[in-house]
Each structure stands twice: as C-alpha cells, then as structure tokens.
Amino acid sequence: MQYEEILHRCFRCGYCKLPGNYIDFNCPAYLAFCFETYSPGGRMWLLRAWLDKKIETTDRFQEILFSCVNCGNCVEQCTFPKFKDQLLLAFMAGKEELVNAGKVPPAVRDCLTNYQHHGNPYGFARKKRHGWAEDLEVDRFSEHEYLFFPGDVGSYDSRGQEICRSVARLLKANGISFGIFGADEVSDGNEVNAMGETELFRYLAEENIKTFNASQVKKIITLSPHAYNAIKNDYLQFGGQYQVFHYAQILAPIIKQQTYKSDVPPMRVTYHDSCYLGRHNGEYWSARTILSSLPGIQFVEMDRNMQNALCCGGGGGNFFTDILGRGANNPARARIREAAETAAEVLAVACPLCAVVLEDAVKAERLDERIEVKEISEIANEILDKAN
Amino acid sequence: MSGVSLMKEIVEKLVKIVGAEFVSDQPEERYIYSMDPGTMPPREPDIVVIPGTSEEVRQIMILANRDEIPVVPLGAGLVLSGLSRALKGGIILDMKRMNRILEVNETSRYAVVEAGTSQGMLQAYLKKHHPNLKHSAPDAPPVATIAGNVSIHGSGHLSHAAGFHSDMLNGLEVVLPTGEVARIGSCATSPYWFSRAPLPDLAGLFLGWAGTTGVITKLAIKLYPNYKYNDVGIFVTEEAQLIPDILHRMTGTQVAEDMTTWMTPKPDWARGFLHCDINFGANTKDELIWKRNLIRASVQEYIDQKVAGFMPLPPAMKQPFLEVPARTLSRFADVRRGGGFEYVGAIMPVDLFPEAYKVGLEIADSLNVNYSLGSRIIGVNHCMMFFYAYAFNRADPADVERAQKALEETNRIVVDMGGIPWKAEAPAQKEIIRKMDPNMFDLMNRIRAVLDPKGIMNPGNWEED
Known part of the structure; x- marks a missing residue:
C-alpha cells in the first residue's frame, strides 16, 4: 500500500482530533462515532494492523476507512511536519486497497457503480446534466472567456440546481463571459478520487479533459469547491492544465x-x-x-x-x-x-x-x-x- | 453460562443502557483499545462502552458488579504506561462523551467539569468565557482529560505555584464499583464545589489508585489568575550538582508559576547543558520586571561566579516556551521515525537531582537509546517529577524492547534511589510494592476490599505477583 511506511510513525497524540483552539472535537468521523478507531490516529494504527494481518477486512473496518471525509483537519493540526501532508493520502491509499479488493461498504459500491455507468453519483442520465440551465439563457461554451462547471450536485440535486442558477445569474449580471458543456461533461471525479477509485477518477478526468481541450478551454469557473479542487490540483497529472477559479474568487473583486x-x-x-x-x-x-x-x-x-x-x-x-x-x-x-x-x-x-x-x-x-x-x-x- | 454467552448478554444490556452506537465488541475496537502509545504489551478488552451520563455509568457498574466483569475507566488514553489496558479483559469505559463544563465560579475560582472533559476544551472555554482565569494544564496533548490527569497526581504549568493537580482538586463525584454515586468534598454537603476541607478527605481514595477504586464522573478543580503579561527565562549551567540549590533559591522567591528543567543531546547547542525554564506572569509590565529581577537576584551569586547564567532569549524565541501545551513535545516520538516514546516520571526530592541526572545519562548510554531528561518542580521545591523519556521505533520490535528495558532499569533505579515512579505501569507498581511499608499495602488492599468487594476495578493494577 502506498504510504504504508508512515502508518506506525503516528504517536496518536490526538492533535488531529481538535481544531487549533481545542474547543471541541473537529474530526467529523471521530465526532460522529466517538470510538478511537474512527480517529485519524486510530485509522493509522488499524491500517498498519490490517497490513500485518492482525485485523481482517470486516464491514466495520470498511466503514472506519470510508468514514473519513477527507476534510483535512488532521493534516492541518498534526504536529509531525515530516509526514503530516501524507495523512489523507495514506487514508485514500487504504480505501484504494479495499476498492481494488472489491470490499467496500454497499453505499460506496453503489455510488461508484453510478459514476462508472452514468458519469455521476446519482445514476441519472447524462443528457439531463444541463437540466439546471433549461430556463436560463446560458450558452454552450465556444469562445467564451470561462467554462462554467456546475459539478454533480449543481447539475442534478434540486437544491444544487437552485444554487447553480443563482450563481449563473450573478455571473451574467456582472458581465462574465461564460459557457457550459451540459451533457458533454461528466463528473469532476473529486469524490471518486477521495473514495480511492483512482482508475475511475482517471477515466472521468480524461473524459472532461478531452472535452475541455477540444474546445480550447483555458479558464474554468466551478460551482463546487470539490470540482475546483479536482480540476485545479488533480487534472494536471492527466495533462489538464487550466486556470481554475471558484465562483467566489471571480465575484469577490466585482462585488x-x-x-x-x-x-x-x-x-x-x-x-x-x-x-x-x-x-x-x-x-x-x-x-x-x-x-x-x-x-x-x-x-x-x-x-x-x-x-x-x-x-x-x-x-x-x-x-x-x-x-x-x-x-x-x-x-x-x-x-x-x-x-x-x-x-x-x-x-x-x-x-x-x-x-x-x-x-x-x-x-x-x-x-x-x-x-x-x-x-x-x-x-x-x-x-x-x-x-x- | 459460557464466557461467550455471558459477554453477548452483557453487550445486549449495555446497548440498552447507552445505545447501540456506543457499545462495541468488534475486533477493531478491541484491537485499538488494547494498548496505548507506550511500550506495554496489548491486552484486549471484551467490550468498549462510551457512556454519556453518570446515570449510565452507575447502571454499567451495577451490571459489571453483578456479573463480576472487570471495568477499566479511560480518559484520552495518553498515560503511556498502559494503565488503561484491560489486563484481565472486561469493559473499557471510554469517558469522552462526558465532556460538559458544568460550572465556572469566577469569584471563587473553580470549575466543575465532567470526567471526559479535555484539557484543551476547558482551556478554550475559559479563554472565551472567563479570560481572566486559567487552569494548570499538563504538558500532555490537549485531548488529555482533566480527570485522568488529576487521578494520576499529574502536574503542569502552575505546579510550582500550586502543587500537584490532585492538590488543585476541590471535589469529586464518583461511581463506586458497587454502583453507588458518591460526592466528595464540599459538594457533598453544599451546592458549591469550593474545597475538600473541612470534611474527612475521601478524595484520596480515588487519587493514585490507577482506577482500581471507582469511576470519577465529575470533578471540580481550582482556577488561577490568567496574567496579561507572561515571560520565561532560561537559566543554564553545566553542573548538575548546582541545580538543587539553584531551584531552591529561585523557588524561594515564590513569584514564578512553573519551573522545569530539561537536558537533551539534540539540538547540538543544548548538549551537555542543564536548562531551567522559569515561567512567570504579571498584571502589569512593572510587576513582570519586578518578578524577573527577583528571580535573577536569587541566583546572582552563581552568575557572578560564572558557573551559570540566563540564556539570551529574543521575544520570538520565547514563544514556544510560553505555549501551553507545547505542541512540539509530541515530536520526540518521531526522533527514531517510529512513533513511540515513553517515560518514567519519578516523583522524588529535589536533592536527588544530580544523581537522577547521572543515572539517566548512564542508562541511555548503556542501552543506546535516544533520551530526553528533565523535571518539573512541584510546589516551592517540595519535590519534583524527574522524567526519563525514551524514543523508540514502533515498527522495530528490538527497538521497542530496548526502550522497555530502559524503562524497567530506570524504574528499578528510581525506587532504589528513594524516588517513586509516577503513574507506574503494572510491573513498576510491583517494584514500588516491593519497597512499600507492608502495612500501607495491607491498608490499600483492605480499603479496596471494602470499595470493590468483587475486584472488578482495573484488576491487575496495584497487585503483588
């Protein structure tokens, strides 16, 4: 497993469980489940035990690994500068091992299957991806300055669609030149990557990159910070290099x-x-x-x-x-x-x-x-x- | 009923008490709760339970007592000496959900908290709601619990001013092994948690016993003024035999809050020197300067003799020495890239400092272990907690064994020297018992037999072979 060499180096001091001011627990999984096993340090030691065959691939173990929501609080608060940046990568690598072994919680399995078959986590038809924009005058991307990328929740979730329309309206009202790809795009794949399905993430990223590059996209505005993260940081490894902005970064200087x-x-x-x-x-x-x-x-x-x-x-x-x-x-x-x-x-x-x-x-x-x-x-x- | 059937029945009953989400007999929890970050070998519990109220703890104790199931209370699991391992199986009682801060009395300067409240949580709460108050925090990470540290006679950043953390205890609520809930201290007769006096002081029944007498569910601790201005001085010498007198002189001024010493081979500039950190605070700049001058005057003779002196410290360099707790301390665990360190904290008279220091160097040298030595002064030089910390690589069994040997050797020497290992691991407890007045040990056993007739509280601790 990648990063397995850092697992035993965690002392389990517990700074990772807290925010910088220590006011309460700040690791979402630890907060939700309370057991030490769900803390970042517990997860590190469990992964080590699992690799050493002291722990089997039980449903509980799968739940513990997939309860990590990749928030990064542990990375922010860890006191060990020599490996703190690799904490989340180690957890993702652990999830990847389970994905490759086909041993993941049913909800994760179903979600990944939807991504694989439909290019989105909902299992909805790809052609409905531009549904959010049907009552708006939003162009298909051609020679616009920006591509507007709504992501999965902005495209399919009813509340996400409302937000997507609100952002698009504000961008238009402020004269931002943007277009969309609608059904021609797929999920940004950020969550797929976080769940350790790296090959599926590569597929999704490469699909989008093909679409973006065919239309000579240079600048992208994302609705979702999750898409912002994936396209800005992770598409580079697949040859996708763009100027990526979250919409707040575009609107802040204007407002x-x-x-x-x-x-x-x-x-x-x-x-x-x-x-x-x-x-x-x-x-x-x-x-x-x-x-x-x-x-x-x-x-x-x-x-x-x-x-x-x-x-x-x-x-x-x-x-x-x-x-x-x-x-x-x-x-x-x-x-x-x-x-x-x-x-x-x-x-x-x-x-x-x-x-x-x-x-x-x-x-x-x-x-x-x-x-x-x-x-x-x-x-x-x-x-x-x-x-x- | 077979052991497996009994445990299944116990799990079902625990689920009824605390809810299914807070009970686990799964291998993952049994594995993680079988050890702490120190070198003690793992001992698996049968069940881990996370109660949310004193009433739930009471019901759990009644159940455990009825079926003679061992119970081990657990704070943040940072004791490092394996005191919260289930040496004889049974239930680990993880107290973290009981983390409410129940009361802060600003005028009488005390706080009442539940037993799972962490040091960091109280620190943050006081900073937000009572910025003129602080509590004495240990050097442990901020997830360490207040109850856990008090119950092991911990010490911290106000220990020169106010003694052990157990000295700062005003009162307790405990659930006895037989299920009764008892209040101890002023809270037993008054709505206020202001003091353990003038009643018979029963708090001692739950302090230093390694969880073998009951479960602390609430406690009140003293709070202290949080000064606006804070400073640190570092007094340095190469001569260990001077340290007891240096500390005697400086503590005699009674103006500092905390005094610690540290000796380490890394960084290179620190090797061979004995450093004494003096932390003090004041309400005004003038008062701070006055205190600084008083401390300096107390050791001026040594400065004039050029055998010791204050290290020049620019303001930026002072910050890590003023941070409570110091985040960097945990990094010692990565010295050998192995995530482990453990230490013997020996409570002993300050007179023994030179010998304690010499022993530490000799053990580290003979076993080739990375060391960090130091001490914290308790009270006005009344005693000290001298620590011998050894880093180890958790992934290298030989290295773990080396650290274990260093600890065993240190514990043995400390006891022979006249010190007492603090929060001693089970083997070190036996070393202490070996030297202990047999009548005291007999009294301990008689008290335990009364409190815990079925011997369910953290069995395996404070026991002879």
Whole structure:
C-alpha cells in the first residue's frame, strides 16, 4: 500500500482530533462515532494492523476507512511536519486497497457503480446534466472567456440546481463571459478520487479533459469547491492544465467595488468554510470579502473557522454514501448548533454540498425558526435586488 | 453460562443502557483499545462502552458488579504506561462523551467539569468565557482529560505555584464499583464545589489508585489568575550538582508559576547543558520586571561566579516556551521515525537531582537509546517529577524492547534511589510494592476490599505477583 511506511510513525497524540483552539472535537468521523478507531490516529494504527494481518477486512473496518471525509483537519493540526501532508493520502491509499479488493461498504459500491455507468453519483442520465440551465439563457461554451462547471450536485440535486442558477445569474449580471458543456461533461471525479477509485477518477478526468481541450478551454469557473479542487490540483497529472477559479474568487473583486443605491435591512450572517476551498486550497477570503462588501450584513465568525472550521461531513463521498449517518453527533448537526450559538440568522456557504447537508441538519436540529442556510450568491442576489 | 454467552448478554444490556452506537465488541475496537502509545504489551478488552451520563455509568457498574466483569475507566488514553489496558479483559469505559463544563465560579475560582472533559476544551472555554482565569494544564496533548490527569497526581504549568493537580482538586463525584454515586468534598454537603476541607478527605481514595477504586464522573478543580503579561527565562549551567540549590533559591522567591528543567543531546547547542525554564506572569509590565529581577537576584551569586547564567532569549524565541501545551513535545516520538516514546516520571526530592541526572545519562548510554531528561518542580521545591523519556521505533520490535528495558532499569533505579515512579505501569507498581511499608499495602488492599468487594476495578493494577 502506498504510504504504508508512515502508518506506525503516528504517536496518536490526538492533535488531529481538535481544531487549533481545542474547543471541541473537529474530526467529523471521530465526532460522529466517538470510538478511537474512527480517529485519524486510530485509522493509522488499524491500517498498519490490517497490513500485518492482525485485523481482517470486516464491514466495520470498511466503514472506519470510508468514514473519513477527507476534510483535512488532521493534516492541518498534526504536529509531525515530516509526514503530516501524507495523512489523507495514506487514508485514500487504504480505501484504494479495499476498492481494488472489491470490499467496500454497499453505499460506496453503489455510488461508484453510478459514476462508472452514468458519469455521476446519482445514476441519472447524462443528457439531463444541463437540466439546471433549461430556463436560463446560458450558452454552450465556444469562445467564451470561462467554462462554467456546475459539478454533480449543481447539475442534478434540486437544491444544487437552485444554487447553480443563482450563481449563473450573478455571473451574467456582472458581465462574465461564460459557457457550459451540459451533457458533454461528466463528473469532476473529486469524490471518486477521495473514495480511492483512482482508475475511475482517471477515466472521468480524461473524459472532461478531452472535452475541455477540444474546445480550447483555458479558464474554468466551478460551482463546487470539490470540482475546483479536482480540476485545479488533480487534472494536471492527466495533462489538464487550466486556470481554475471558484465562483467566489471571480465575484469577490466585482462585488467589493459595487455601490448601492439604498439601505437594506440588517442581516446577521456567519460563514461556514468549505474544506475544499479552505484547508485544501487555502482560499478563505473570497467569500468573506463578498459578505463583508454587501450592505446590511453583520458578519460574525464561529469559534471554529478558516483552518479550524468543522467540516459538514459531506466530503470524501459521504454526501452520497451517508456513512456518517444522521445522529445527534453528525458533524453537520454540530456545525448548525455552533452557527446558531453565534445568533446569526443566516449561515452562509459557498458550496452546494455544504448547503444541502447543512439544510438537512437545520431540520434535524429543529432550528428552522432561528437560522437559515444560504449560499453566498443567493445572499448577494437578494441584497442587490433590494439595494439597487 | 459460557464466557461467550455471558459477554453477548452483557453487550445486549449495555446497548440498552447507552445505545447501540456506543457499545462495541468488534475486533477493531478491541484491537485499538488494547494498548496505548507506550511500550506495554496489548491486552484486549471484551467490550468498549462510551457512556454519556453518570446515570449510565452507575447502571454499567451495577451490571459489571453483578456479573463480576472487570471495568477499566479511560480518559484520552495518553498515560503511556498502559494503565488503561484491560489486563484481565472486561469493559473499557471510554469517558469522552462526558465532556460538559458544568460550572465556572469566577469569584471563587473553580470549575466543575465532567470526567471526559479535555484539557484543551476547558482551556478554550475559559479563554472565551472567563479570560481572566486559567487552569494548570499538563504538558500532555490537549485531548488529555482533566480527570485522568488529576487521578494520576499529574502536574503542569502552575505546579510550582500550586502543587500537584490532585492538590488543585476541590471535589469529586464518583461511581463506586458497587454502583453507588458518591460526592466528595464540599459538594457533598453544599451546592458549591469550593474545597475538600473541612470534611474527612475521601478524595484520596480515588487519587493514585490507577482506577482500581471507582469511576470519577465529575470533578471540580481550582482556577488561577490568567496574567496579561507572561515571560520565561532560561537559566543554564553545566553542573548538575548546582541545580538543587539553584531551584531552591529561585523557588524561594515564590513569584514564578512553573519551573522545569530539561537536558537533551539534540539540538547540538543544548548538549551537555542543564536548562531551567522559569515561567512567570504579571498584571502589569512593572510587576513582570519586578518578578524577573527577583528571580535573577536569587541566583546572582552563581552568575557572578560564572558557573551559570540566563540564556539570551529574543521575544520570538520565547514563544514556544510560553505555549501551553507545547505542541512540539509530541515530536520526540518521531526522533527514531517510529512513533513511540515513553517515560518514567519519578516523583522524588529535589536533592536527588544530580544523581537522577547521572543515572539517566548512564542508562541511555548503556542501552543506546535516544533520551530526553528533565523535571518539573512541584510546589516551592517540595519535590519534583524527574522524567526519563525514551524514543523508540514502533515498527522495530528490538527497538521497542530496548526502550522497555530502559524503562524497567530506570524504574528499578528510581525506587532504589528513594524516588517513586509516577503513574507506574503494572510491573513498576510491583517494584514500588516491593519497597512499600507492608502495612500501607495491607491498608490499600483492605480499603479496596471494602470499595470493590468483587475486584472488578482495573484488576491487575496495584497487585503483588
């Protein structure tokens, strides 16, 4: 197994379980399951034991490995500089071993099968990929400056489609030249890679790269931070080299310069960092710039923010496989409770996966009366409509 | 009923008490909970349970007592000496879900917390809600629990000022092995958790016993002023025999919060020197300077003789010495690229410092192990915790064995020297018992027989061969 040489070097000091301010557990799987086995250190030692044939490939072992949502908190907090950057890679390598052995949880198997057969995790027809744009005047990409890449959730999930339309509307309103590929694109594959199905990821990436290159795509705006991560960082190894932006990076400098005609009612807002924007790519400020530039916003941070943000639990394929479950210790529910403690009326997100997961958590926590999850382009559209 | 059937029945009953998601008899949990990061060999529990309330702990103890199932309470599992291994199987009681901070009394300076509350969690809570207060945190990583550290007589960043962490304990809630829930200290008779006095002090029944007398479920600890200005000085000498007097003089000023010594062959500039870190704080800059001058004046004689002196420390270099806990300490485990270190922490009089230091060097040299030596002063030089830390490569059985031998050798020498290994692993406990007044050991056994008539609490600890 790749990276097996680092597994025994983990001391299990436990910094990986916490945020930098130590205020609560910050590893989503550990938070959800509580057993040491689900902590990064426990996973390291279990992988070592599994390779040494001390542990068999049980359902529990599979669940433990696939409960890692690739949030990167362990990498951020680990105190061992000589191997911390390889922690997630080791977990992904462990998942890859299980995938290659055909021993994965049923939900992971079904999800990967959908990716393989349909190019998306839902198992929906590829031709429906542009459904989100049917009532919008969005061009097919030809000579536009940017390709707009909506990703799986933006293409198929009803809430994701709403967010996708909102972002597209804001991009158009601000004169951004963009087009889409619709049914000609497939999943960005970020979750496939995170689940250790590296060959399928290669296939998906190469399919997209073929499409992008055939139309001479140079710049890409992604809706999802997950797609942003894959196309920006992982497509390079397959020859896909583009300037990749998350939409917040495009909109932040534009909204920052805008002026407004009238005041709008105040709105107390906190912001949830997406792991694939934040910890994985160091992008913490674009969304905050947008929020702080909009009139009426009273911005407040949660205790765990930026590098120390608690993941919603939607990464690593868990958005589709739901390995973490929906119990009270589910990280999304913990995150919503934390957001509500700030007395914010809106929890802003910049990721369609975070939006869906956290909205479910609001309902589960019965906090509908206190807090609402909104994606930042929705907030911007709402405020700009009132202010202009 | 066969052992397997009994355990199956116990699992079913535990599920009814805490919920299915918090009970496991699966091989993965049994494997991970069979060991800690130290060198002690694994011992598998039959079941791991994560209770959420004192009432759940009570029900678990009644069940375990009825069927004579061993129970081992577990904090963060960082004791390193294997105290929370299930030496005779049974149930490991992982306390991490009981992590609520129940009360902070700002005026009387104490906090009441559940037993699974971590050092880091309380530290963060105080910083946010009570920034003028702090607790004494150990050098352990921040996931270490407050209850675990208090129960082993831990020490930390306020131990020069206020003693062992067990000295900072105001009261306890414990679940006895027979299932009764008892409150100890002022909380037994008052809604306030302000003190163990003036009642008979029963807290000692649960401190230093390695979890063999009951399960701590809540505790109150003292809090201290969190100073606005903080500083550290490092006093350095090459002569170990001077250290007891240096510490005696500096602690005599009673202005510092923490005093530690450290001796290590790496980095190269540190080799051969004995460093004494003095941490102190103040409410004003003037007060800080006054304290600094008092400490300096106490050892001026040695400075004038040019046998010792303060290391020049630019502000940027001070930061790692002011960090609580120091994140870099864990990195010692990677010295041999093997994820392991363990240490003997020996509680002993400060007089023994030169001998303790010499022994540490000799053991490390004879067994060719990477070492880190040091001490923390407890109280006003009343005693010290002298540590001998040895790194090892977990993937190399010969290296693990070398570290084990170093620990065994150190424990034996420490006991013979007149010290007492702290949070001693089961073999070291036997070394201590060998030297212990037999009447004290007899009293320990009689007390345990009363508290735990069926011997279910962490059996295998504090036992003779």
